[in-house]
Amino acid sequence: MSRRRLLTIVGLSAGSTAMYQAMHSLGFAAETNFTRPIQLSAAPKGASVLVLGAGIAGLVAAYELRNAGYRVQVLEYNGRAGGRNWTLRGGDRYTELGGDTQECRFDPGHYINPGPWRLPYHHRGMLSYCKRLGVALEPFVQINHNAYLHSHKAFDGKPQRLRTVKADYHGHVAELLAKATRSESLDADVTAEDRAKLLDSLRFWGALDRNFRYVKGDASNDRRGYERDPGGGLSARPQFSEPVGLSDLLNSGLWAALPFGEMYDFQTTMFQPVGGMGRVGQAFASELAPLIRYNAKVVQIHQDEHGVRATYDDTAGGASRQTVQADWCICTIPLSILGQIPMNVGGPMAAAIAAVPYCTGVKVGLQFKRRFWEEDEHIYGGVTYTDLPIGQISYPSSGFFSDGKGVLLGAYIWDMLNSMEFTSMTPAERVAKAVEYGSNIHPQYREEFDNGIAVAWHRAPFAMGCFGLWTEATRAQHYDNLCGFDGRIVLAGEHASYLPAWQEGAVTSALDAIDRLHRRALAAGAVA
Amino acid sequence: MNVRKPCLAAAGGLGAGVVFCLALAAVALVDTPARAGSAGIFDPATFRTTDGRQIFEQICQGCHMPNGQGAAGAGHFPALANNRTLASRQYVALTILMGRRNMPAFGAKHAIGFGAPPAALSEDQIAAVINYVRTHFGNRYADSITAAEVAALDQSLH
Numbered sequence: 129m130s131r132r133r134l135l136t137i138v139g140l141s142a143g144s145t146a147m148y149q150a151m152h153s154l155g156f157a158a159e160t161n162f163t164r165p166i167q168l169s170a171a172p173k174g175a176s177v178l179v180l181g182a183g184i185a186g187l188v189a190a191y192e193l194r195n196a197g198y199r200v201q202v203l204e205y206n207g208r209a210g211g212r213n214w215t216l217r218g219g220d221r222y223t224e225l226g227g228d229t230q231e232c233r234f235d236p237g238h239y240i241n242p243g244p245w246r247l248p249y250h251h252r253g254m255l256s257y258c259k260r261l262g263v264a265l266e267p268f269v270q271i272n273h274n275a276y277l278h279s280h281k282a283f284d285g286k287p288q289r290l291r292t293v294k295a296d297y298h299g300h301v302a303e304l305l306a307k308a309t310r311s312e313s314l315d316a317d318v319t320a321e322d323r324a325k326l327l328d329s330l331r332f333w334g335a336l337d338r339n340f341r342y343v344k345g346d347a348s349n350d351r352r353g354y355e356r357d358p359g360g361g362l363s364a365r366p367q368f369s370e371p372v373g374l375s376d377l378l379n380s381g382l383w384a385a386l387p388f389g390e391m392y393d394f395q396t397t398m399f400q401p402v403g404g405m406g407r408v409g410q411a412f413a414s415e416l417a418p419l420i421r422y423n424a425k426v427v428q429i430h431q432d433e434h435g436v437r438a439t440y441d442d443t444a445g446g447a448s449r450q451t452v453q454a455d456w457c458i459c460t461i462p463l464s465i466l467g468q469i470p471m472n473v474g475g476p477m478a479a480a481i482a483a484v485p486y487c488t489g490v491k492v493g494l495q496f497k498r499r500f501w502e503e504d505e506h507i508y509g510g511v512t513y514t515d516l517p518i519g520q521i522s523y524p525s526s527g528f529f530s531d532g533k534g535v536l537l538g539a540y541i542w543d544m545l546n547s548m549e550f551t552s553m554t555p556a557e558r559v560a561k562a563v564e565y566g567s568n569i570h571p572q573y574r575e576e577f578d579n580g581i582a583v584a585w586h587r588a589p590f591a592m593g594c595f596g597l598w599t600e601a602t603r604a605q606h607y608d609n610l611c612g613f614d615g616r617i618v619l620a621g622e623h624a625s626y627l628p629a630w631q632e633g634a635v636t637s638a639l640d641a642i643d644r645l646h647r648r649a650l651a652a653g654a655v656a
Numbered sequence: 657m658n659v660r661k662p663c664l665a666a667a668g669g670l671g672a673g674v675v676f677c678l679a680l681a682a683v684a685l686v687d688t689p690a691r692a693g694s695a696g697i698f699d700p701a702t703f704r705t706t707d708g709r710q711i712f713e714q715i716c717q718g719c720h721m722p723n724g725q726g727a728a729g730a731g732h733f734p735a736l737a738n739n740r741t742l743a744s745r746q747y748v749a750l751t752i753l754m755g756r757r758n759m760p761a762f763g764a765k766h767a768i769g770f771g772a773p774p775a776a777l778s779e780d781q782i783a784a785v786i787n788y789v790r791t792h793f794g795n796r797y798a799d800s801i802t803a804a805e806v807a808a809l810d811q812s813l814h
Contacts, residue, residue: 225719225728225729463758467757488775542771545700545775548775591730592731592733597768
């Protein structure tokens with residue numbers, strides 16, 4: 129093997145590392161700091177808190193503060209709790225900014241989660257609240273070796289099974305490394321004693337044959353699968369499949385999607401609430417029902433030395449402008465909206481609120497007349513990744529083998545320009561585009577498509593964006609100012625966390641905020 | 657059937673693997689009519705149009721709406737129609753270059769993405785869309801902006 133070739137391989141893995149580091153700097157791979165349910169001591173007598181926003185952060189804050197004995201009031205813009213924790217089911221109507229209204233026409237039992245849709249096993253805060261609130265969880269299939277990796281310009285646009293790409297990539301890398309090891313090219317780095325062990329491990333890890341080659345045969349097919357599977361009786365003999373060559377594999381670019389399932393946030397086991405992520409918001413809502421005022425559009429937040437006052441409009445058409453007051457305020461309104469609401473906080477917090485643009489995510493849910501991905505292609509849950517603008521297709525993680533219709537996630541776009549283009553379309557155009565692109569991967573789309581629904585997060589009236597887009601520079605300059613108390617006001621939400629876009633960020637930021645609030649309230653003593 | 661037009665292949669940058677499509681995408685679907693324009697963005701690295709209308713319809717109208725009328729929910733997206741701040745072409749250019757609150761930046765120096773290429777537009781593209789917006793939706797500004805002026809404004813930013 130030429131040094132240049134080896135370097136090519138190293139360069140590829142360095143690319144993955146660099147990618148991971150980039151994600152880490154964005155806070156995407158950070159760990160939760162949740163350890164156990166918070167235990168607040170009793171609230172000072174008569175102390176009150178105003179919670180703005182009934183998304184996950186606001187609900188967690190309201191739940192814990194109420195339990196500690198605070199008088200809690202929650203104002204929520206929507207007519208439901210949960211915020212971006214939200215599930216669309218048959219019969220639901222959704223009107224986006226600009227006025228387009230969609231009615232979800234999924235069959236009973238089917239749904240999509242336009243916002244968060246999966247819970248990593250280490251998001252212990254979310255898992256803890258699901259358990260405490262009685263929200264049933266089931267496995268979310270993230271990694272499916274039989275789902276596809278797809279590039280429209282590789283392999284004649286034919287989708288490849290994750291299984292074969294992964295096996296072939298590992299196999300070729302192992303073969304190259306074994307060659308280098310055996311030709312003593314690595315002697316400066318590998319001792320003679322380690323060399324034999326390294327070769328053994330490469331042979332097993334990469335599914336190499338006894339001569340350290342990755343070739344058509346038992347070893348490789350045990351990973352990549354067979355042309356004809358082994359069976360019983362006279363038709364028992366397997367037919368081996370042929371590995372894809374290294375050059376074709378590298379040029380396909382499909383290797384770029386291999387680390388997804390290895391990333392901390394996407395490792396097995398992942399979970400989802402049975403019946404949709406929105407079950408979490410609903411469970412909080414029934415617990416906190418009397419405390420939440422829905423259809424309340426906050427138009428002003430004002431604090432003085434005695435307390436905090438929020439003015440809101442009742443958008444359901446009741447008495448128009450109203451005011452509520454409390455000793456303290458936990459404000460979870462997304463920065464995309466909060467930045468437009470007059471609020472007398474100091475320069476540092478105001479600058480922080482203005483410093484965070486929002487990602488432009490889009491999701492499209494598609495209902496089909498049958499579960500062809502299971503019936504025809506034996507794909508049970510998991511995600512297909514594609515270089516088409518739809519980004520990915522995710523198959524349902526429940527209802528396997530059921531008759532009747534099926535709903536899949538037909539697009540999940542957070543690439544900025546493509547998601548902006550999808551946002552610029554009408555909902556019907558987004559659905560049509562998702563069907564058109566997806567039919568390149570599943571030709572059955574054309575025959576089996578039934579109906580769809582599309583959510584572009586910048587057009588969601590209650591969010592006006594998907595999640596806060598931090599950079600290392602903006603974090604360094606603004607993050608502490610965003611999270612610190614300003615007088616009697618403290619912010620919480622995924623935007624006030626190192627777990628952007630994850631509900632765990634909302635949970636942990638809320639817990640951090642109420643812990644600090646509680647200490648201040650105790651220090652201030654019972655209110656006058 | 658889709659008619660496909662090959663464009664330049666994009667090199668994968670940092671984080672390209674996260675949305676790996678971006679390291680690979682290289683064609684545009686050209687025959688599917690959509691209000692957002694007949695030729696989609698498809699691959700951000702090859703989105704080179706300097707047609708101000710196309711840029712508006714595929715990017716800006718997502719928030720500012722098809723007739724530039726803006727929208728209001730819990731907050732609002734400003735209208736570009738009857739908006740006096742458009743009188744200053746420099747103000748508009750700086751807003752696009754740097755972003756403003758939840759509006760992402762589109763200048764190459766300021767644009768960010770989430771594990772994906774940012775929504776960076778060239779000075780030519782920014783000038784084109786400014787000139788489009790300032791002469792549509794009831795706007796009738798006589799002056800226009802050049803790519804060179806956008807570049808100079810960008811240079812003035814740190």
